[in-house]
Amino acid sequence: xxxxxxxxxxxxxxxxxxxxxxxxxxxxxxxxxxxxxxxxxxxxxxxxxxxxxxxxxxxxxxxxxxxxxxxxxxxxxxxxxxxxxxxxxxxxxxxxxxxxxxxxxxxxxxxxxxxxxxxxxxxxxxxxxxxxxxxxxxxxxxxxxxxxxxxxxxxxxxxxxxxxxxxxxxxxxxxxxxxxxxxxxxxxxxxxxxxxxxxxxxxxxxxxxxxxxxxxxxxxxxxxxxxxxxxxxxxxxxxxxx
Amino acid sequence: xxxxxxxxxxxxxxxxxxxxxxxxxxxxxxxxxxxxxxxxxxxxxxxxxxxxxxxxxxxxxxxxxxxxxxxxxxxxxxxxxxxxxxxxxxxxxxxxxxxxxxxxxxxxxxxxxxxxxxxxxxxxxxxxxxxxxxxxxxxxxx
Numbered sequence: 226x227x228x229x230x231x232x233x234x235x236x237x238x239x240x241x242x243x244x245x246x247x248x249x250x251x252x253x254x255x256x257x258x259x260x261x262x263x264x265x266x267x268x269x270x271x272x273x274x275x276x277x278x279x280x281x282x283x284x285x286x287x288x289x290x291x292x293x294x295x296x297x298x299x300x301x302x303x304x305x306x307x308x309x310x311x312x313x314x315x316x317x318x319x320x321x322x323x324x325x326x327x328x329x330x331x332x333x334x335x336x337x338x339x340x341x342x343x344x345x346x347x348x349x350x351x352x353x354x355x356x357x358x359x360x361x362x363x364x365x366x367x368x369x370x371x372x373x374x375x376x377x378x379x380x381x382x383x384x385x386x387x388x389x390x391x392x393x394x395x396x397x398x399x400x401x402x403x404x405x406x407x408x409x410x411x412x413x414x415x416x417x418x419x420x421x422x423x424x425x426x427x428x429x430x431x432x433x434x435x436x437x438x439x440x441x442x443x444x445x446x447x448x449x450x451x452x453x454x455x456x457x458x459x460x461x462x463x464x465x466x467x
Numbered sequence: 468x469x470x471x472x473x474x475x476x477x478x479x480x481x482x483x484x485x486x487x488x489x490x491x492x493x494x495x496x497x498x499x500x501x502x503x504x505x506x507x508x509x510x511x512x513x514x515x516x517x518x519x520x521x522x523x524x525x526x527x528x529x530x531x532x533x534x535x536x537x538x539x540x541x542x543x544x545x546x547x548x549x550x551x552x553x554x555x556x557x558x559x560x561x562x563x564x565x566x567x568x569x570x571x572x573x574x575x576x577x578x579x580x581x582x583x584x585x586x587x588x589x590x591x592x593x594x595x596x597x598x599x600x601x602x603x604x605x606x607x608x609x
Contacts, residue, residue: 235490260531284531 227338230256230271232264232287233279233303238324242277242303245331252335261285265294273298275338277322280304296405299341301334359415359428365391367398376415380429380445382407384422392449417461419443420454470509470580473540473549477501480519480538487523494533495523502541509606510549511576517569518551518599526555526597534595542605549601557589557597577601 229252231239239257246252256271258264260282268276276298278287287304291297302321319341320334357363359377366372374393381392384404390397408418419425425443432444441453441461453461477499484497515538522536534554541548570589577585586602 236492237490262531281528283529283533 229275261290382424474506496535498537522553526553
């Protein structure tokens with residue numbers, strides 16, 4: 226069962242999609258939003274597995290909205306314009322549906338969603354362990370060089386496009402993993418998502434300072450300074466206090 | 468070039484706005500301020516309609532809470548004045564290169580049809596409001 230939120234500025238468009246989705250028992254609509262701002266609120270509040278996202282909306286577009294969510298669910302774009310089609314795939318959308326939405330296309334898109342989900346599950350099962358503890362070692366390869374790194378020695382993961390830079394010792398090789406995928410596999414007692422671009426090792430923090438806008442600035446061993454976004458700073462303080 | 472009576476143009480505009488009203492629901496408020504004496508005045512076909520479409524596309528659809536469109540027709544001194552007033556901003560939205568095809572062609576058509584005796588302008592008014600105004604000569608109707 227996928228919990229889904231529909232984000233579209235037109236009520237009739239949302240209704241139409243809801244009506245079409247009644248034929249698909251695997252999708253449950255748990256919320257609706259009429260613009261990007263409401264959309265972000267609903268995603269934070271309801272934590273859906275899937276969003277149907279309109280692109281052209283007043284204020285901010287669906288693309289702009291995605292840039293602002295910390296942790297994006299699966300995305301199926303809904304749009305009246307196919308010029309956006311290509312861009313949809315660049316931002317890693319699962320699929321896009323042209324309005325008016327055809328039941329057949331909707332069915333295909335949901336099929337894709339199931340496959341993507343199964344793949345993710347399979348990946349977690351294949352690894353056998355799911356969450357990695359700080360004592361686990363991971364294999365990292367960068368060009369010709371290879372490392373077997375204990376996660377406890379990694380002080381920072383930094384997002385670089387589709388890659389993540391892994392900071393340990395004097396090295397910082399790139400691995401082909403998104404920060405979101407890493408976050409899912411890392412133990413949240415050790416690793417913390419400081420902002421959109423960084424996951425830090427909590428045991429590697431030297432100093433914590435208040436920063437702009439209610440954020441925090443962390444000094445890591447090794448000299449890196451990482452900003453904690455305001456939203457995450459709240460979480461950080463919660464986790465670190467009694 | 469042909470013209471049509473304002474009444475005929477307004478029928479199209481009304482149908483169009485009825486459709487957009489279904490789409491925007493409470494986010495679109497439409498106000499007509501039409502002097503009935505102007506209904507028989509000849510106007511260039513689809514000109515008012517183009518301005519109203521622009522008002523929806525660049526104005527209403529960009530406002531989170533929607534807005535209003537007023538369609539206004541009156542005799543001012545010895546001219547016929549058509550105005551479309553809507554929520555939104557003109558200047559900061561439209562860059563020069565994309566000063567839409569609709570605006571350019573409206574200007575060109577008026578020049579051709581009235582040889583300089585017509586005028587067209589778009590400007591921002593206060594309170595997040597844009598006004599497009601067409602001024603054309605009054606026609607003697609037989």
